[in-house]
Amino acid sequence: MPDMPNLLMIEDDARLAQMVGEYLQKSGFGITHAADGRAGLALLDPPPATGLPDLVILDLMLPDMDGLEVCRRLRALPHEASRVPVLMLTAKGDPLDRVIGLELGADDYLPKPFEPRELLARIRAVLRRRGESAPAANRVMRFGSLEIDRDARTVALAGRPCELTSYQFDLLAALAERAGRVLTRDQIMEAVRGRELEAFDRSIDVHMGRIRAAIEDDAKNPRRILTVRGVGYVFAKQQD
Structure with missing residues (x-):
């Protein structure tokens, strides 16, 4: 900055x-x-x-x-x-x-x-x-055809750029870095930091919907970001 x-x-x-x-x-x-x-x-x-x-x-x-x-x-x-x-x-x-x-x-x-x-x-x-910059080991994360570049702050699916806001990118990166772990909404907000102020409760769900629309083949039947009912979300380790 x-x-x-x-x-x-x-x-x-x-x-x-x-x-x-x-x-x-x-x-x-x-x-x-x-x-x-x-x-x-x-x-x-x-x-x-x-x-x-x-x-x-x-x-x-x-x-x-x-x-x-x-x-x-x-x-x-x-x-x-x-x-x-x-x-x-x-x-x-x-x-x-x-x-x-x-x-x-x-x-x-x-x-x-x-x-x-x-x-x-x-x-x-x-x-x-x-x-915020990512640790060197996590600069580029690849999950099948999905690529998340923390340094460039870009996301691509099968080589096609995915349009995300700055906050949506951080949410996706936070989930991807913890692939396979179920995270509550509070844990997700804590992971991206900067949310010391009270967050609007539905904001995470709204952003997740936008992220899914960008990175999923079918946002209504997601395979990458999965909802764990009553808990939160999990980023799938195995994709494509």
């Missing part, structure tokens, strides 16, 4: 954006502000010459399109911007909005109103997960 990580905040509340921006700058971050979804996407596609942000802070309620649509478009981009971590801000209390955001590829969420310190903690947690 660079000495000064750069953040892109897509937020239509100018006062909030200024307050948060000043706080994050004092905490060692560079920050760029976009007032709506289209302006934010324009800073990501095409990737700017100055480099992509290390993380996008994305408000759910925007004047031109909602944050869910921005997240969907971001994850569909045909270049490296599609893998930039997203932390979604939402003023809504409906858990369904959080589920949908996670399903569309957000790495984390934070309900409004929030304390700037909590936002900072979550940003650091997402960036820490993204920047």
Whole structure:
């Protein structure tokens, strides 16, 4: 992770954006502000010459399109911007909005109103997960036609790239490193670290569904990530 990580905040509340921006700058971050979804996407596609942000802070309620649509478009981009971590801000209390955001590829969420310190903690947690390196022995893990490269943070199935968010990659790697072991949801979150704050209970299940869609031949009948009813998940040792 660079000495000064750069953040892109897509937020239509100018006062909030200024307050948060000043706080994050004092905490060692560079920050760029976009007032709506289209302006934010324009800073990501095409990737700017100055480099992509290390993380996008994305408000759910925007004047031109909602944050869910921005997240969907971001994850569909045909270049490296599609893998930039997203932390979604939402003023809504409906858990369904959080589920949908996670399903569309957000790495984390934070309900409004929030304390700037909590936002900072979550940003650091997402960036820490993204920047963690694997032990030398586990840099590349192969399970049949599935290849997980911890250094490049890429996943390929039969040579075809699998699109995962930063957090989803960490979840998959944590399971794969413990292949054959049944892990509870709490153990999985502990394994990826950065989840000291209370996690949304269904978030693991939502992310597992997205991972399965990317790496399984049939996500409805998975062979790689198996559910152990009443306990959690296990990554199958024997595949293909």
